[in-house]
Amino acid sequence: MGIPALAMPGFPRLRDAYDVVILGGGHAGLAAALKTGLLGYTALLIDRGPKYSRSYYAPKMDNIPGFPGGISGHKLLDLQIAALREVESSVTYVTPATATGLTRLSSGEYEAAFGWLKRSHTARGRAAVLALGVVDRMPVIGGKIDPIFPWANFGIVDFCVLCDGHTLPDRSVGVLGNDAYAVRTAIDLLHFRPKSVEILTLGRPLLEGSPDDERSELLRQLAERGVTHVDAEVAGFDEIRERRFGVKFADGSRRVYDKGFSALGWYDQHRDLPRSLGCRIDSEGYVVTDEDCRAIADPDGGPIPGLYCIGDLRNGWNQIPEAWATAERAIIHAYGYYL
Numbered sequence: 001m002g003i004p005a006l007a008m009p010g011f012p013r014l015r016d017a018y019d020v021v022i023l024g025g026g027h028a029g030l031a032a033a034l035k036t037g038l039l040g041y042t043a044l045l046i047d048r049g050p051k052y053s054r055s056y057y058a059p060k061m062d063n064i065p066g067f068p069g070g071i072s073g074h075k076l077l078d079l080q081i082a083a084l085r086e087v088e089s090s091v092t093y094v095t096p097a098t099a100t101g102l103t104r105l106s107s108g109e110y111e112a113a114f115g116w117l118k119r120s121h122t123a124r125g126r127a128a129v130l131a132l133g134v135v136d137r138m139p140v141i142g143g144k145i146d147p148i149f150p151w152a153n154f155g156i157v158d159f160c161v162l163c164d165g166h167t168l169p170d171r172s173v174g175v176l177g178n179d180a181y182a183v184r185t186a187i188d189l190l191h192f193r194p195k196s197v198e199i200l201t202l203g204r205p206l207l208e209g210s211p212d213d214e215r216s217e218l219l220r221q222l223a224e225r226g227v228t229h230v231d232a233e234v235a236g237f238d239e240i241r242e243r244r245f246g247v248k249f250a251d252g253s254r255r256v257y258d259k260g261f262s263a264l265g266w267y268d269q270h271r272d273l274p275r276s277l278g279c280r281i282d283s284e285g286y287v288v289t290d291e292d293c294r295a296i297a298d299p300d301g302g303p304i305p306g307l308y309c310i311g312d313l314r315n316g317w318n319q320i321p322e323a324w325a326t327a328e329r330a331i332i333h334a335y336g337y338y339l
């Protein structure tokens with residue numbers, strides 16, 4: 001597509017049109033941009049910044065091939081950004097930039113709208129990739145979400161069963177949450193043979209709002225598996241120096257666990273933009289795609305031409321190898337059909 005544009009963070013020169021526009025530059029979007037460049041096509045990658053990636057605060061990830069001993073999410077993002085230099089003549093990477101809209105034009109192209117350097121911009125792509133990820137809900141303690149951050153940054157409080165369950169054998173675990181998702185997570189964690197699991201409901205009734213039959217079945221499972229719960233309001237955390245999850249309750253009592261686990265679900269699943277394009281959203285809030293990561297239209301069920309969804313935003317397993325695999329599938333499909 002003509003003369004390539006400058007590519008790396010800083011002040012890249014924007015073009016009106018690219019082969020692919022990619023919204024979101026976490027692990028999935030960065031991989032999609034790299035693949036597009038390697039295949040000899042141009043991409044615009046629009047990202048708010050690495051610190052908005054889910055993994056940015058993951059101190060040690062053990063399932064990333066090539067990194068025995070683990071790697072932090074922060075470091076892995078840096079490495080993926082560095083890899084874009086190999087294709088910098090083809091990929092325009094704008095960050096911090098916020099995607100505000102994506103429209104399918106009558107020509108079949110997509111027009112991305114985004115804010116960057118305090119101005120509004122648009123750019124077209126022959127194909128478009130949604131890679132906006134999802135955002136974890138944090139426990140609100142005294143009206144703030146930051147009290148948990150130090151424990152998360154040290155890997156004392158985890159967020160993902162599939163990522164961190166293997167760190168739990170013989171440890172006592174305090175699970176934050178009160179709904180059916182939190183209860184199911186607590187039960188799932190038992191697979192990893194922790195010393196004990198206790199649910200901390202943050203002052204809310206356990207299984208509040210669950211239908212009666214689901215509630216009684218989950219309560220039965222908790223009792224059978226020895227999972228206890230504490231319903232008092234949480235006032236704060238301590239014992240970070242001891243690398244433990246100390247929990248202070250509003251009634252003055254306190255408890256200490258080897259690890260914490262946040263099972264509060266998502267704060268934001270970035271559904272508005274896919275909805276505006278007519279994407280189907282599943283019952284858990286994820287964008288439905290086919291095996292090539294083509295976004296499926298709601299209600300007709302067919303793929304939306306030229307539109308892909310990859311990484312955590314699509315229905316699948318929220319893991320980095322899957323973010324990469326979905327990026328590969330989407331861009332290779334676009335290469336075959338739209339580029």
Ligand SMILES: Cc1cc2nc3c(=O)[nH]c(=O)nc-3n(C[C@H](O)[C@H](O)[C@H](O)COP(=O)(O)OP(=O)(O)OC[C@H]3O[C@@H](n4cnc5c(N)ncnc54)[C@H](O)[C@@H]3O)c2cc1C
Nearest residue numbers: 024026027028048052054055061099133311312318319320
């Ligand atoms: C604490 C923790 C530990 C984890 N540990 C592991 C692990 O050990 N192994 C593993 O495989 N996975 C792990 N994960 C999961 C992993 O982080 C995600 O699967 C992965 O980040 C998904 O990649 P993604 O690109 O889909 O989303 P993200 O990496 O979250 O990236 C989404 C990107 O979209 C951007 N964005 C959002 N909205 C906009 C907008 N409007 N405009 C522009 N940009 C936007 C953000 O800036 C962000 O960069 C962990 C997650 C957490 C929270």
